[in-house]
Structures are given as C-alpha cells and as structure tokens.
Amino acid sequence: MALLRFGFHLLEVALTPRTYDSATRWIITKQIYFTAVQALPVFLIYSLVISVVLIQIMVSVARDFGLSEYVPGLIVGFLLMELLPLLSVLFVALRSGAAINTEIALMHVNNEITAFEHAQIDPARYEYMPRVVGGVISVLALTGLSALSALLVAFFVIYGLDWSNLGNYTHSMAQLLPLTLVFGLIAKTVLYGLCVTLIPIKTGLEIPKRLFLVPVSVLKGMMRVFFAIVLIEVASLTFKYM
Amino acid sequence: MNKSIQFKVGAFILAALLTGAFSFIYLLYERGWFEHSLQYTLIAPDAENISVGMPLVFRGIAIGKVSSLTLSPQGMARIVVSVESRQSQWLRANSQFSLDKPLVGAAKIRADVSDLSSPLLSPDKEYPLNQGSGDLDIPALAAKANAILDQLGTVAKNVAYMTRRDGEINATLVNAQAITHKMTGKYGVAQGLLGSEQNAQVLMDSLQHTRELTANLDEMSRKLDRTVFDKGGLIDNANQSVAQLPPMLEDIRASLKKVDTLLVNANGLTANLKEGTDDMGQLRSEVDEALSKTNQLITKINRFLPAGKPGEVKLP
Numbered sequence: 372m373a374l375l376r377f378g379f380h381l382l383e384v385a386l387t388p389r390t391y392d393s394a395t396r397w398i399i400t401k402q403i404y405f406t407a408v409q410a411l412p413v414f415l416i417y418s419l420v421i422s423v424v425l426i427q428i429m430v431s432v433a434r435d436f437g438l439s440e441y442v443p444g445l446i447v448g449f450l451l452m453e454l455l456p457l458l459s460v461l462f463v464a465l466r467s468g469a470a471i472n473t474e475i476a477l478m479h480v481n482n483e484i485t486a487f488e489h490a491q492i493d494p495a496r497y498e499y500m501p502r503v504v505g506g507v508i509s510v511l512a513l514t515g516l517s518a519l520s521a522l523l524v525a526f527f528v529i530y531g532l533d534w535s536n537l538g539n540y541t542h543s544m545a546q547l548l549p550l551t552l553v554f555g556l557i558a559k560t561v562l563y564g565l566c567v568t569l570i571p572i573k574t575g576l577e578i579p580k581r582l583f584l585v586p587v588s589v590l591k592g593m594m595r596v597f598f599a600i601v602l603i604e605v606a607s608l609t610f611k612y613m
Numbered sequence: 614m615n616k617s618i619q620f621k622v623g624a625f626i627l628a629a630l631l632t633g634a635f636s637f638i639y640l641l642y643e644r645g646w647f648e649h650s651l652q653y654t655l656i657a658p659d660a661e662n663i664s665v666g667m668p669l670v671f672r673g674i675a676i677g678k679v680s681s682l683t684l685s686p687q688g689m690a691r692i693v694v695s696v697e698s699r700q701s702q703w704l705r706a707n708s709q710f711s712l713d714k715p716l717v718g719a720a721k722i723r724a725d726v727s728d729l730s731s732p733l734l735s736p737d738k739e740y741p742l743n744q745g746s747g748d749l750d751i752p753a754l755a756a757k758a759n760a761i762l763d764q765l766g767t768v769a770k771n772v773a774y775m776t777r778r779d780g781e782i783n784a785t786l787v788n789a790q791a792i793t794h795k796m797t798g799k800y801g802v803a804q805g806l807l808g809s810e811q812n813a814q815v816l817m818d819s820l821q822h823t824r825e826l827t828a829n830l831d832e833m834s835r836k837l838d839r840t841v842f843d844k845g846g847l848i849d850n851a852n853q854s855v856a857q858l859p860p861m862l863e864d865i866r867a868s869l870k871k872v873d874t875l876l877v878n879a880n881g882l883t884a885n886l887k888e889g890t891d892d893m894g895q896l897r898s899e900v901d902e903a904l905s906k907t908n909q910l911i912t913k914i915n916r917f918l919p920a921g922k923p924g925e926v927k928l929p
Contacts, residue, residue, distance in 0.1 A: 397615075400618060400619055400622045401618065403622050403625070403626065404618045404621060404622045407625060408621050408622055408625045411625065508626070511629075512625065512626070512629035512633075515629060515632070515633050515636075516629060516632065519632060519636055541639070541643060542643050544643075545639075545640050545643030545644050546643075546644070546675065548640055548644075549644075550640075550641075550644075553637070553640065
C-alpha cells in the first residue's frame with residue numbers, strides 16, 4: 372500500500388511537465404546510461420546466446436516429433452512473451468536495482484535526503500523519479516531489442532541464410548502477434564521496470580539510519596523485487612491463459 | 614564525459630525507438646491494418662467448432678479469418694470471413710468452403726477452387742459451408758484402427774513364416790531356379806518340363822523317329838505311285854490282292870493322322886508349356902504306338918510291293 376502511494380506520488384511528479392528541467396534530464400540520461408547503454412553489449416550477447424540455444428532445441432525437438440509448424444508459436448509464446456522479458460528484468464534488477472537500493476539507503480542514512488528536504492528540494496523530483504523513469508525506459512528498450520534480435524536469430528535458425536523466406540517468416544510471425552499481445556507485453560515490461568526501481572528506492576528509505584543496516588536493506592529490497600517479478604509473471608500468465 | 618554519455622544515451626534511445634516503431638508499423642502492415650479487407654458471408658447449419666479468428670486457408674496458406682458469427686434470419690449460422698483485398702483473387706464464384714477439423718490441431722475453414730478463371734466471389738452473396746462428416750468418433754476410429762493393425766500383424770506373421778529359412782516359398786524358389794537352370798541346359802524347355810536330360814533325350818529320339826518315318830512313308834508313296842499307277846502296274850493288272858489295298862491305305866492314313874497330331878503336340882510343347890506338360894505322358898505312349906504301328910504297316914506293304922520289279926508280283 373505504502374509502495375503504491377509512493378508510486379502514485381512519483382507518477383504525479385513524472386507527469387508534471389515542469390519537472391523536466393536540465394538537472395532531472397541529466398539524471399535520467401545518467402540512469403539510462405548506467406542501466407542500459409553500458410550493459411547493452413553484455414546483455415545482447417547473453418540474450419542472443421540463450422535465444423540461439425533455446426530456438427535450436429525447439430526446432431530440432433519439434434522436427435523429431437513432426438511438430439515443426441508449432442515452433443513459431445512456441446518462440447513467440449514462450450521466448451518472446453515470457454522468458455526474454457523475465458531475463459532482461461532480472462538483469463536490470465541485479466545490475467541497477469541493487470545499486471539504486473544501496474545508493475538511496477546510503478543517502479538516507481547519511482541524511483542527504485533530509486538535507487534536500489531542508490533545502491526545499493523535492494527528492495522525488497531529483498532523486499527518485501529520474502531513476503524510475505530511466506529504469507522503465509531501460510527495461511523497455513532492453514526487452515524490445517532482445518525480442519527483436521531473438522526473432523532475427525529464429526529466422527536464421529529455422530531458414531538458414533536464405534533471405535527469400537524472410538517475407539514468409541515475418542508474415543507468419545506477424546500473424547502470431549496480435550496487438551493485444553504486444554500491448555500486454557509492453558504493459559508487463561513497464562510493470563517490471565517499475566518494480567525494479569520503485570521497490571529498491573522504497574526499501575532504501577525504510578531502514579533506520581544505521582550504516583550497518585544498508586546491506587540488510589539491499590537484501591530485503593532484492594527479495595521484494597524478486598517476489599514482485601514472480602508475482603507479475605504469474606499474474607500475466609494467468610491473465611493470458613485463463 | 615557528459616557529452617559522450619549524452620550522445621550515447623541519445624543514440625541508444627533513438628535506435629531503440631526507431632527499431633521499435635519500425636517493427637510496430639511493420640507488424641501493423643503485416644496484420645493488414647493498412648489494407649482494405651473484404652467480407653464474405655458463409656452459411657452453415659450450425660457454428661459448432663467455428664470460432665472468431667479461425668483462419669480461412671487456401672492451398673494450406675491462411676488468406677483470411679472468421680471475423681464474426683451471427684444467426685441468419687432463417688436460423689442458420691452466419692459466418693463472416695474477412696479476407697485481405699490482395700488475397701481475394703483466390704476466391705471465385707465456384708469456390709467450395711469446408712470445415713477442416715484435423716484429429717490433432719486447430720480447425721480451419723478451407724477454400725477449394727477448381728477453376729481460377731471463373732468470376733470473383735461476390736461479397737454480397739451468401740455461400741454454403743460444408744461441415745464434412747461432423748465430429749470424429751475417436752474411440753470408434755481407434756477400435757477400427759486396432760482391428761486393422763491386428764490383421765496386419767497376422768499377415769506380417771504369416772509372411773515371416775512363409776519366408777522363413779527352409780520355408781515353402783524358399784523351396785519353391787529353389788525349385789524354380791533348378792527348373793530354369795535345366796531350361797537353359799542342352800535340351801532347353803523340354804528338359805525343364807520333362808525333368809531330366811534322359812527324358813528329354815527320349816522325346817528327341819521319338820521326334821527323330823517320326824522324321825525318319827515320314828521319310829519312309831514318302832518313299833513308300835513314291836513306290837506305290839510307280840507300282841500302282843504306272844503302265845503294267847497294279848491297276849492295270851487288277852487282282853484280288855489289290856482289293857486289300859484300300860483298308861491298308863486307310864490304316865496308313867489313320868497312322869499319318871496320329872503322327873500329324875504328334876507333331877502338332879510337339880510344336881505346341883514350346884508354345885503352350887502347361888498343356889504340353891499335361892499331355893506329355895500320353896503323347897509319348899501315342900508316339901510309340903504310332904511308330905510301331907506304322908513300322909508294321911510299312912513292313913507289310915513292303916512285303917506286298919514288288920521291290921522295283923513289277924514282274925515279281927504274284928498274281929492269282
């Protein structure tokens with residue numbers, strides 16, 4: 372509940388146009404840089420390797436069972452919709468979520484947040500909101516890129532280097548991706564992005580002001596993030612298949 | 614540092630946005646959002662197994678999908694199928710629509726067209742949808758399949774039994790091989806049929822005898838000509854013994870007829886192997902009989918006829 376209220380407050384801040392002055396823009400840029408751009412090569416290699424291996428297994432197993440026609444459906448339904456968003460959000464959670472949690476917890480313990488408030492500076496505007504926005508954009512971008520690269524890899528695994536099948540392939544893939552599914556994926560990814568940034572910030576602010584409690588806060592925050600991710604995943608699956 | 618970070622983030626966001634937007638627009642394009650689609654109406658007794666979104670396939674390729682299911686004023690199921698305009702050329706006035714429900718996998722509506730030159734399907738008319746033989750009775754099908762499989766198993770067992778080592782078929786094949794081997798031997802087909810070289814030799818001998826016999830008969834008839842019809846011959850000096858000639862000639866003719874049949878049969882031997890085999894035993898005895906008879910006859914006649922000297926004929 373407290374988390375939801377906190378989230379709504381940040382949303383309110385984020386939706387106010389005058390929030391975006393050069394300082395906030397700079398913090399958002401930095402957040403995106405550290406979360407997504409810096410990690411992009413590693414992340415892309417990691418998601419490509421997983422995609423290639425899984426698609427290769429799907430294709431060969433399906434061929435053995437004579438179910439090749441279901442491979443595109445499996446790639447879209449399992450890899451694109453479930454696994455790649457999950458992997459990208461775990462990646463961001465472990466890389467940036469933990470960092471955000473530690474940073475906020477240290478700022479909180481060192482009374483920096485109180486100092487901001489004393490100086491009439493809204494920490495939500497200059498510290499929290501940019502991190503959340505940057506995190507959401509990063510998770511969205513990483514998921515999107517990994518999904519598109521997985522689709523490209525799937526083409527090469529299924530058809531080899533024969534470009535003449537590309538039209539046929541994109542057409543059949545497009546038939547498997549109704550807009551509701553795409554919007555559902557975007558919504559889920561935004562939720563993931565919110566939970567890997569909002570929960571660490573909130574957890575970092577919750578601890579008593581003792582330095583030795585910072586690791587505890589990070590640990591707690593990460594566990595919460597993990598549960599939230601699983602909850603979102605289960606909820607999306609239930610919603611999709613009920 | 615700041616500039617570099619800003620540039621990198623800008624490039625990243627721009628690239629991600631562009632790829633995302635391009636993919637999204639391409640997805641919309643491929644799903645036919647920028648395409649004018651045509652609506653065709655199909656009528657079926659009921660809409661069982663049909664659902665909105667079910668594909669309409671032509672030659673195994675989806676060209677449209679069911680967009681709505683309603684009831685017609687007559688109480689029939691009215692199925693509206695939307696087809697992209699670029700695919701509508703495959704639907705003709707004589708197209709047949711049928712519900713294709715495979716044993717495993719999703720059902721689909723199949724469009725078949727026999728004549729692609731007939732006029733295009735009209736979106737305003739209603740066309741019937743064949744629902745085929747209805748639901749598949751899978752347990753009954755499985756039971757039938759089981760019975761057939763059982764029979765197949767028995768057949769396979771029998772085949773395995775027949776073709777086993779030292780089995781009948783193998784023995785037959787070995788025999789056939791032996792027979793064909795004999796047929797390629799010295800006396801050819803006859804040896805194959807008669808079993809051994811010796812038996813074939815007997816037949817050959819018989820035929821040789823027959824040939825000799827015909828030669829003898831030929832000579833005899835010439836002798837007869839001379840003796841009987843020459844001047845001063847038998848006819849001139851008609852006597853009682855000449856009266857014995859007609860029955861003798863009759864006998865000779867009968868014998869010759871038998872020889873003729875024998876030769877015909879011998880010829881038929883190669884042409885008609887089966888009959889040949891059936892008649893072979895009889896044939897051989899007949900040949901022997903005919904030969905002995907004819908030989909007796911010839912000796913008789915020779916005794917009768919003057920050996921080149923007509924004067925020696927004793928006349929009563």
